[in-house]
Amino acid sequence: MAADSLSRVFSALADPTRRDMVARLAAGDATVNELADPYDVTVQAVSKHLKVLEDAGLVSRSREAQRRPVHLEAEVFDLMTRWIERYRREAEERYRRLDDVLRSMPDDVEPTPPTESGAST
Amino acid sequence: MAADSLSRVFSALADPTRRDMVARLAAGDATVNELADPYDVTVQAVSKHLKVLEDAGLVSRSREAQRRPVHLEAEVFDLMTRWIERYRREAEERYRRLDDVLRSMPDDVEPTPPTESGAST
DNA sequence: GTTGTATTCAACCAGGTAGTTGAACGAGGG
DNA sequence: CCCTCGTTCAACTACCTGGTTGAATACAAC
Structure with a gap:
């Protein structure tokens, strides 16, 4: 790894x-x-x-x-940038999605995808 | 600290x-x-x-x-990305410039030639 | 009020890290 | 050859870090 x-x-x-x-x-x-x-x-x-x-x-x-x-x-910088950008993108996307959900949610329950299990390596 | x-x-x-x-x-x-x-x-x-x-x-x-x-x-990631990208870009630019210099210097003198052990290729 | 659950604080220990001084090594120049 | 310069190695110290256990805190449920 x-x-x-x-x-x-x-x-x-x-x-x-x-x-x-x-x-x-x-x-x-x-x-x-x-x-x-x-x-x-x-x-x-x-x-x-x-x-x-x-x-x-x-x-x-x-x-x-x-x-x-x-x-x-300079090449090693790529390694970091890739790692950082990956999780930043994920986090920002999730944020955007959450924003969507909140906006389109009157007062219902939260959507919980069944494919959600414990995070692993 | x-x-x-x-x-x-x-x-x-x-x-x-x-x-x-x-x-x-x-x-x-x-x-x-x-x-x-x-x-x-x-x-x-x-x-x-x-x-x-x-x-x-x-x-x-x-x-x-x-x-x-x-x-x-996610915002803090920006701080790192900015730092990293700045110096990577600088280093890469310098590398490119050096490359230019070397290319435009066929058989001329070098800035610091203490020892000469063959032409640079 | 007591119990239970989630989290943090306190004290402690092992290992790593950044700094020091002093000595050694490798390559040129007298 | 000897000396000097640039660099690294070795030994040592002070502190920081990541881990532990045990106690304390905060809130909810009973």
């Missing part, structure tokens, strides 16, 4: 520093030291953040002499 | 159980007990998860007798 990688991506982006790194990397590749500069933390801490982003598939690192330029991988 | 709302939303959805809850809530409102049923954890744990989702603005709870039906709030 893609749940695991989805967890890694969401978790990676739950940190403001990492989100800021992603934002800056969207403007262009950078080295660990360059990335670390604006933050008030050690380079080692930034290196750890980078590892989290890398494990989530959000960035990749190449080797160029002793530097390791960090590159943003 | 993850005080900003974007951090809270990403953090909330980083947990597979909470994502599953959201998925199920997209199909319709549910009570805490209903939500807790399929999971192998106590109701209290689910209540905590719900609090996280609520703090993130992903769900809301009303009061209906002693039950507290949970309702999915």
Whole structure:
């Protein structure tokens, strides 16, 4: 299941520093030291953040002499967008449907489809 | 601390159980007990998860007798989608631009050529 | 008023995470 | 070869998180 990688991506982006790194990397590749500069933390801490982003598939690192330029991988964003949009659409549709029902319902009972059983994975 | 709302939303959805809850809530409102049923954890744990989702603005709870039906709030998804799409677009555009540059540079010099180990293809 | 049901609060524990310092490693330049 | 720079590894600490159990609260039914 893609749940695991989805967890890694969401978790990676739950940190403001990492989100800021992603934002800056969207403007262009950078080295660990360059990335670390604006933050008030050690380079080692930034290196750890980078590892989290890398494990989530959000960035990749190449080797160029002793530097390791960090590159943003945009494809993983799709995974999130797909998940988000799916449930948003569902929720909004349901909302619209409910709205319809309420409007077309004088004071009768609620329609309960017989195909409704416990939700499963 | 993850005080900003974007951090809270990403953090909330980083947990597979909470994502599953959201998925199920997209199909319709549910009570805490209903939500807790399929999971192998106590109701209290689910209540905590719900609090996280609520703090993130992903769900809301009303009061209906002693039950507290949970309702999915779809708007917050927009916040994430906007963030994600912004940087994805930036990254993709940059990629396209780079591609252009490379194509318009047949055998010219590169901006930073410390080592030359073959032409770029 | 007492009982029962649904939910939350409080205290606690195990594991993970973000940060630190200090040392090691890898590649170029003197 | 030795030194320096960029980066990562290792060990440690403080805190946050997800889980537990047990008690408390809120409302409905009896």
